[in-house]
Every structure is written in structure tokens, then in C-alpha cells.
Amino acid sequence: MARQRSLMVIAAVAALLALPPSRGDACENAVLATDKSVASVKEAEVILNGGDPKEARRRIQEILGGADEFDERTPSAKGLTKRAKRIIALADVRLDDLRSEHRKVFLDNAVSVLSWLAADSPSDAAKKADLAEALAKTNAGKAKKILEDLAKHDVVATPYAYAALARLRASDGDEKGRDEAMARCKQMAKPEKVRSICKLTQGAR
Known part of the structure; x- marks a missing residue:
């Protein structure tokens, strides 16, 4: 109870x-x-x-x-x-x-908030990246579609989003794409935060 x-x-x-x-x-x-x-x-x-x-x-x-x-x-x-x-x-x-x-x-509510923010600014690539980062943990297919489009135009806004893309590509067996996304993550993250942000495995969900 x-x-x-x-x-x-x-x-x-x-x-x-x-x-x-x-x-x-x-x-x-x-x-x-x-x-x-x-x-x-x-x-x-x-x-x-x-x-x-x-x-x-x-x-x-x-x-x-x-x-x-x-x-x-x-x-x-x-x-x-x-x-x-x-x-x-x-x-x-x-x-x-x-x-x-x-x-x-918490994840469902995070997706709800970030969806609202992205819809409020539909041309804002950073807000799309935020949403995709959250969706990567709830709707991998939708997250990957958003992140691949952002990556194609080189507007992925955060190392967290690149790390999410690397994990999604790894799940699809795309080793080359995984490594490319992880390399971009490491370029964007502060050196002391690379190990905690740019990783293929995560903690408890």
C-alpha cells in the first residue's frame, strides 16, 4: 500500500x-x-x-x-x-x-514537454534534438528519423543527441554510422564529460 x-x-x-x-x-x-x-x-x-x-x-x-x-x-x-x-x-x-x-x-512526461516545445518552434533544430533525445528512450524509430535528418543537415545541437544517435545506429547494426556519431559526440562534449556522455551503454531505465 x-x-x-x-x-x-x-x-x-x-x-x-x-x-x-x-x-x-x-x-x-x-x-x-x-x-x-x-x-x-x-x-x-x-x-x-x-x-x-x-x-x-x-x-x-x-x-x-x-x-x-x-x-x-x-x-x-x-x-x-x-x-x-x-x-x-x-x-x-x-x-x-x-x-x-x-x-x-518521468520519461513520458519529458517527451510530452519536449514535444510541446518543439511544436511551438517547428524550425528550431535544437528543440528537435532535445525531443529526439527523449524519444530515443521511448520510441526509437521516431527518434532515429528526427536525428538522422538533423545529422544530414549537420544541425544536431548537443553531444547527448549525438550519443543517442550513435546508440540507435548501433542497434541497427550500422557500425560506421555509430562511430561517426560517437566521434561527433566526443568533439562536442567537454573533455572531462566525454566518458559520461559519449557512451553506448546506459544505466538503469
Whole structure:
């Protein structure tokens, strides 16, 4: 019974984090975006890109303080909710230490958020790469189609996306393509993060 309640709480929290804002104006469950919170979200992005998804996720949760979104009434805060939700979604995709019974909930919600962001900016290759990175863990065929198109035009935006493409090509027996994608991953990743990002095997799902 306790385990079931725990799963229900995890699912509720994940669903809340994945919920896109319903309108552009302030809502009751929003925290006012200040210059400090804008700077903190930018810092969380740096932390995420630097290879620490757990800390990046913690930072965003701390900034929101239980709110669903930011009140973006100042020009400098425009789009801050989307940036925060992207960070949480990608952190959940990249975290391999979540217990397996929670994993599917977080991944499904991450795909939902990243799909929303990609649809909102259909010409943004970086958002497509983010979505494909998540889909690589839930829908390999769709992920590979997106990543192969991005790679064809040389617009794969992150080493994480190249690592995902390398794994997908490896699954299809494409050794040459696997090695090419992995080489690009290593070129893009910071030297100290290559081993943790550019790998063909991953932890628990």
C-alpha cells in the first residue's frame, strides 16, 4: 500500500511538472520572475549542459518553490517557464538513477514537454534534438528519423543527441554510422564529460 501511494505521488508530481502553461498571463500558482530567478534558470542551464542533470533539476525546483510556472510580467522573464520546464524534462531524460518503476512516468512526461516545445518552434533544430533525445528512450524509430535528418543537415545541437544517435545506429547494426556519431559526440562534449556522455551503454531505465 505504501509503495502504491509512493508511485501515485511520483506520477502526480511528474504530471504537474510536465503541464504546459495554459495562458501567457499570470495564474494563481505562479511565482513572480525576478532578475535573480532569471539568472538562476540560466545557471541551471549551464549546470545541465555541464553534465549534472540532478543538480540542474534541483535548482529549478528550488526556484519554483512548488509553483507550476513563472509570472513573466517583466520583459527579461519572457519564456522563463518554457526554459525551466525544458531543463526539468531533459534532466529526467538524462538521469539514470531513478528507480525503474518511476522511470516511465518521468520519461513520458519529458517527451510530452519536449514535444510541446518543439511544436511551438517547428524550425528550431535544437528543440528537435532535445525531443529526439527523449524519444530515443521511448520510441526509437521516431527518434532515429528526427536525428538522422538533423545529422544530414549537420544541425544536431548537443553531444547527448549525438550519443543517442550513435546508440540507435548501433542497434541497427550500422557500425560506421555509430562511430561517426560517437566521434561527433566526443568533439562536442567537454573533455572531462566525454566518458559520461559519449557512451553506448546506459544505466538503469
